[in-house]
Amino acid sequence: MSTSTATVLQQEEEKPKSNVPKEKKKKPKKNRKILENWQLYLFVLPALLYFVIFHYIPMYGLQIAFKDFIPALGIWGSEWVGFEHFARFFDSYYFWNLLKNTLSINVYELVVGFPLPIILALLLNEVKDGIYKKSVQTVTYAPHFISVVVMAGMIIAFLSPATGIVNHFIELLGFEPIRFLADPDWFKSVFVLSGVWQNTGWGTIIYLAALAGVDMQQHEAAIVDGASRLQRILYINIPALVPTMVILLILNIGNFLAVGFEKILLLQNPLNLESSNVIATFVYTAGLLEAQYSFAAAVGLFNAIINAILLVVVNQIAKKTSETSLW
Amino acid sequence: MGAVIKETKADKIFNIFNISFLFIALVVVLYPLIYIVSASVSDPSQVNSGEMWLLPKGFTLEGYKLIFENDQIWRGYLNTIFYTVLGTLINLAVTLPAAYALARKDFVGRGFLTGLFVLTMFFSGGLIPTYLLVKDLGLIDTVWAMVLPNAAAVWNIIICRIFFQVTIPTELEESARMDGCSNFKMFMKIVLPLSAPIIAVMALFYGVGHWNGYFNALIYLSDKNLYPLQLVLREILVMQEMSSSATNISESMATALHSKEQLAAIIKYGVMIVSTLPIIIVYPFLQRYFVKGVMIGSLKG
Numbered sequence: 001m002s003t004s005t006a007t008v009l010q011q012e013e014e015k016p017k018s019n020v021p022k023e024k025k026k027k028p029k030k031n032r033k034i035l036e037n038w039q040l041y042l043f044v045l046p047a048l049l050y051f052v053i054f055h056y057i058p059m060y061g062l063q064i065a066f067k068d069f070i071p072a073l074g075i076w077g078s079e080w081v082g083f084e085h086f087a088r089f090f091d092s093y094y095f096w097n098l099l100k101n102t103l104s105i106n107v108y109e110l111v112v113g114f115p116l117p118i119i120l121a122l123l124l125n126e127v128k129d130g131i132y133k134k135s136v137q138t139v140t141y142a143p144h145f146i147s148v149v150v151m152a153g154m155i156i157a158f159l160s161p162a163t164g165i166v167n168h169f170i171e172l173l174g175f176e177p178i179r180f181l182a183d184p185d186w187f188k189s190v191f192v193l194s195g196v197w198q199n200t201g202w203g204t205i206i207y208l209a210a211l212a213g214v215d216m217q218q219h220e221a222a223i224v225d226g227a228s229r230l231q232r233i234l235y236i237n238i239p240a241l242v243p244t245m246v247i248l249l250i251l252n253i254g255n256f257l258a259v260g261f262e263k264i265l266l267l268q269n270p271l272n273l274e275s276s277n278v279i280a281t282f283v284y285t286a287g288l289l290e291a292q293y294s295f296a297a298a299v300g301l302f303n304a305i306i307n308a309i310l311l312v313v314v315n316q317i318a319k320k321t322s323e324t325s326l327w
Numbered sequence: 328m329g330a331v332i333k334e335t336k337a338d339k340i341f342n343i344f345n346i347s348f349l350f351i352a353l354v355v356v357l358y359p360l361i362y363i364v365s366a367s368v369s370d371p372s373q374v375n376s377g378e379m380w381l382l383p384k385g386f387t388l389e390g391y392k393l394i395f396e397n398d399q400i401w402r403g404y405l406n407t408i409f410y411t412v413l414g415t416l417i418n419l420a421v422t423l424p425a426a427y428a429l430a431r432k433d434f435v436g437r438g439f440l441t442g443l444f445v446l447t448m449f450f451s452g453g454l455i456p457t458y459l460l461v462k463d464l465g466l467i468d469t470v471w472a473m474v475l476p477n478a479a480a481v482w483n484i485i486i487c488r489i490f491f492q493v494t495i496p497t498e499l500e501e502s503a504r505m506d507g508c509s510n511f512k513m514f515m516k517i518v519l520p521l522s523a524p525i526i527a528v529m530a531l532f533y534g535v536g537h538w539n540g541y542f543n544a545l546i547y548l549s550d551k552n553l554y555p556l557q558l559v560l561r562e563i564l565v566m567q568e569m570s571s572s573a574t575n576i577s578e579s580m581a582t583a584l585h586s587k588e589q590l591a592a593i594i595k596y597g598v599m600i601v602s603t604l605p606i607i608i609v610y611p612f613l614q615r616y617f618v619k620g621v622m623i624g625s626l627k628g
């Protein structure tokens with residue numbers, strides 16, 4: 001291939017050369033580039049259409065949060081009502097409960113779920129490549145691919161007070177069976193710990209990749225200096241993971257109030273609603289089941305604004321303290 | 328590093344702790360998985376009473392028999408296969424060309440377009456405006472509602488873009504262009520054949536997403552004939568019921584309800600396996616591709 005292209009290259013070089021001097025100025029060159037690459041615009045067109053239609057038009061549609069949306073009048077034709085829906089939401093008796101649940105579930109998840117993949121990755125990194133390491137990885141990655149519905153089904157089946165295996169063990173140890181999904185006190189733990197089971201292994205991948213990039217010479221030097229394994233983990237491996245940790249932390253917090261919504265919806269029942277109702281599930285119920293479009297859009301917007309503020313704040317803090325940030 | 332460095336006592340203790348901790352993690356993750364497999368081929372009464380706790384007890388394939396006889400599950404399965412294949416093809420057709428164009432340094436407007444796409448990762452209209460849009464477009468209760476609202480994912484476009492930037496040498500593109508190769512030809516004849524790994528990764532990411540997705544179906548579909556497998560599963564596993572089409576309608580209300588519950592109990596574990604089966608089958612072969620995809624993504628955000 002190289003010889004044939006090379007010969008053609010030489011032949012082709014003659015022609016464009018005559019044009020080159022004429023195009024010293026920047027603008028015509030840019031225009032020519034656009035014309036030359038018109039097919040590339042065709043390449044991005046489907047994606048552009050997709051993002052405009054399915055992401056930017058809904059952003060435009062968000063104005064119904066400030067209107068009394070009547071489907072027959074359309075988004076544009078409906079009447080403006082200002083912050084009425086927001087005021088109604090803030091004044092409602094469930095507002096503080098929703099906010100408390102949303103925040104506490106997410107903080108709980110972050111506190112428990114964030115460090116575990118790091119710890120697991122650090123420990124896996126200390127095992128020599130071989131069957132043992134491979135099997136631990138293969139097995140711990142696997143639950144990631146279980147669908148939310150099956151996951152919810154597993155939780156419901158395992159935690160059933162009468163027939164679930166978890167309660168059989170609890171009874172075996174001489175305790176009373178626990179009605180996990182009917183008890184608001186248990187809901188958050190059930191939600192967070194099942195998420196840990198499902199995603200900890202998968203979460204190690206990025207950290208293992210970062211650990212693979214640690215310079216072996218540092219370890220060798222540390223060994224010569226008499227550092228133990230634990231010391232090397234503490235002073236070499238963990239610092240090496242900090243940038244990855246910061247980026248993932250920011251990304252996690254950027255999604256703070258949306259995480260796990262589908263699973264919560266599936267596990268929710270009237271008995272645990274007190275602690276399982278979060279803003280996202282409330283938007284679903286009020287908006288799609290009760291067709292209060294404007295009100296639900298306003299609640300959703302409130303959620304999104306908190307999200308955006310958290311993202312910006314955490315990003316700023318990260319920038320100042322660790323010099324790692326998204327932008 | 329040639330010489331083997333002798334492990335100190337502290338290191339040995341650490342090793343033992345490490346290996347045992349990982350073993351515990353292995354067991355904790357593995358146990359529920361084994362339990363489901365065993366329970367799916369065990370006598371339901373022994374499962375429910377707790378006599379079956381690891382290996383199958385009272386071996387029976389009754390659950391699987393009922394699953395294979397169930398029209399609803401079959402229809403859901405076929406629908407899901409259809410949505411997965413069509414959806415993934417659309418995903419690839421949107422993602423790969425866009426990512427390639429954005430990877431090209433001489434593509435005027437790449438910064439602007441990338442920014443436009445990435446912005447949607449952090450800001451969106453949210454559930455309600457999106458739902459109203461899909462409704463206005465007339466997609467409710469159509470196949471398109473299952474594939475169009477998720478036609479592309481920003482993150483995947485970024486991953487592909489990075490892959491193209493790293494693996495397709497600029498010299499190759501330049502020389503091909505000198506030969507008079509159009510961008511279209513270059514993409515089809517040069518770029519795609521060199522990109523098999525990333526295409527596999529994308530097909531898997533998107534495919535698993537379609538296979539496991541239920542929320543779009545939940546909000547956009549009311550016609551049961553269009554239900555994907557996950558929605559059927561939701562009725563069986565979460566709502567613990569089977570629609571009347573699956574059981575005998577002529578029975579009196581009370582007994583019908585009873586038998587539905589029974590039916591759901593028997594097939595509960597089986598449907599978990601059956602619905603996850605395609606992923607279980609391909610997973611061992613494709614695990615490294617999945618991992619590769621995550622790692623390419625982690626190279627640079």
